[in-house]
Amino acid sequence: MVAIVYQTDKRSGITYAYHSVSYWDKEKKQSRARRTLIGRLDSATGEIVPTDGRNRKKHEDTVSVNDRPDAPAMSHRSFYGATYLLDAIGEKLGIAQDVHRCFPDTYQQILSIAYYLILEDSTPLYRFEKWSTLHKHPYGKSITSQRSSEVFATITEEAKQRFFTLQGKRRLEQEFWAYDTTSLSSYSETLRQVQYGYNKEHDLLPQLKLALVFGQESNLPFYYRKLAGNILDSKTIRHLLTDLDLLGCSRIKLVMDRGFYSEANINCLYRDHVKFLMSVKMSLSFVRNELDGIYDTFRSFEQYNEDYELYCRTVRTTWKYAQKRPYKGDTLQEPRRLYIHYYYNIAKAAEDEQAFDRRLLALKQELETGERVPEHEKLYQKYFLIRTTPKRGTHVTIREEVISKARRYYGFFALITNETMDAVTALELYRTKDVVEKAFGNLKERLSMRRALVSSEQSLDGKLFVQFVALIYLSYIKKQMQVKGLLKDYTLSGVLDKLDLIECFEQPGKALRVGEMLDAQRQLYLDLGIDPPTSL
Template identity: 45%
Template sequence: MDMPANAKMQTISGKKYVFIDAPYWNAEKHRGEHKRRYIGKIVEGQFVPNGKYLLSLEKSGTIKPGPIPATECKRQFYGATYLLDQIGDKLGIVDDLKASFPDRYKQLLSLAYFFVLEEGMSAYRLRKWALTHKHPYGRDIPSQRISDLMGSIDEASKMNFFRRQAKRRAEKEYLAFDTTSISSYSELIKLAKYGKNKEGDHLPQVNLALLYGEVSRLPVYFRKLTGNTADVSLIRNLMLDIDFLDMKKLSFVMGRGFYSEKNINDLMKRHYKFLIGIRCGLKIARKHLDEIRGEKMISWENYHDDVGLYAMSFTDEWDYREEQPRTGKCICDKRRVYVHIYFND
């Protein structure tokens, strides 16, 4: 492109810059002055206009708009993150995160993508990962900002997300409740306490309680707990949180570690349906086991092809007890329960 006739050139630090000089009258100072507008520079003897000057020429119709030269060239991985995008949309995770964390949901998604795809990697490695992968946030999250981001997740927003996810799962499937323990060498984690370790590690641990869809295996709620919290003491806190999540018509599936008379009475009090494992030594199980010992249970009529086990079911009565909080009066009643016995030879 030719340099405009009214343009002037000035050399600064060995480089030639091109300006358009426009004289005007300064009414306040009562004198003539000049206003310069930078429009480009001289490169290898040729005038190279800047973007702002080209845009003004296009708007005025002096030149026709042309292709914009690429100023950045990069290659990014997109296959795995595209898959996670589709999963997040299908499961409603993106919509629920956006509703619960409107100003930071993209950062949370990108952080989650990193931890899923780079399992075991420290958070400071996110900087390199973000440059080579296409992800929702699209930019790097410095390690100090990750700490701020995680610390900004307040309880109300988190429970709002749980409530939205729980409604999606509870409409189609049962919800199962279980706990797991995570051992740690750290001396700084306040929740890390010595407890009953299922893996046999002689280390302090943090317990994690999880409520999830029994078919989809997708979580809808979790709680971090001290390592010395017993499973049997979790049900009351779970039911308080469930009330807050505003979930209707729940059916719980739980392991025998959650069994206690108090828990069963609390579940019945709130009219929740439940399926819970019990120990064979309990009276309610032992009396039915005595009925079927020998070859009575091992017959084709009791064999279930779908699970590959012998199974029998019995109707029984539960001694229900409820203590009224104000008067201290105990209500005693009989409630119907079903005992299911499974046998694998």
């Protein structure tokens, strides 16, 4: 029989924990016990701290996530296939090593919570204890809700920045980085950054924002930042560039949507020699002016791309760069090279025009019936001539010139960049930005971030970081599934559930044994770029 016994040293007052294995002594014909030192009992936390018997913690020679605080005290069978996958991914991407270096005292708890968030799909953290008894995981023990909050509170800003730096160095500097923000609603009245602002999901709750940077080729995130909920996207660029510079990132290339456009931001990107690709509104005067010069010949056969069913044209122009120089008391102005890539979609143009006509018809009926909507007054004045007489009532006439001008740019969209590339390459690169949108979906749905269900700043910051770590694992798996064509036959949950069925058997003093594995399960590991598990 295996048990853990405690004994207090009367001289030092330290309580030591031992593995006690009972056996029958045939010579003395009595029960005996063999004891093996585990460590000392921490009176504050009740946890066993590994030691060599002289109150010194054992030195860790490896950072493998499979290292447990203590050996199994009894025979134990647990689910292993999915957590083994995460172990292997963590080693391959350097996540386990980087978390260990930045959080040496809590790295196993952080990884185990991240595993739980990935595998349990939105299940509350108070269910961790049940999951822990059924699965082999880095920490190897249960984590209560209170303990998880304590772990979150130990995650400092300095340690997070160090983790971002380590992960950033593992990414390709030559690749473009997709950058975007999302809103996270919250019921909390104590979180300082929870504010009312524009919510992309049209949620009426106050919110905070999360900014995320993804590698365009690796499809892996390596940086995030929490923002107040009322901050506009266009106000975040300067701070982003400063943060990336502090992290040691060079040769920065960003892909962004049109919410980040402003003259100040473009000037800032030029000033810092940052390559960028950005969507812009067709209502911008310089975008329309350049298009007007090629408008009549835009839809020529030579400009049609069959793969995307679009007409594509590129115009090289100049950006009027301006930089205020306080030390000289003047403003530097000079031209900078800029490319505008234009695209025209016939189906989208027809759809937009039809929707516009429906809107005009509804506005006209409002005017003629006298049921005017106060919020529509500017539209009435813009698109109609309105005459009202006592005999004939209200007579409404369309402003044809204004209507024609509005329809002129339907079906068009544009990208701007300071990097030399053709229109199709720019479009393909911009569409990889969808990886950020999918990541936000993973955060909100699978990693339980649709609502920020925490009440303190420390808990929020710590939980966000652990969810970010979990997101790196999820992003790798989804990228591999896409590359190998697994999305045709599996969902992400389906893959994890299929592997989760594989068991392992642990026994004191014995090597770990892996249970039966199907050929289909073995192939899933190989498709995900991981060697299948084997008995040790």
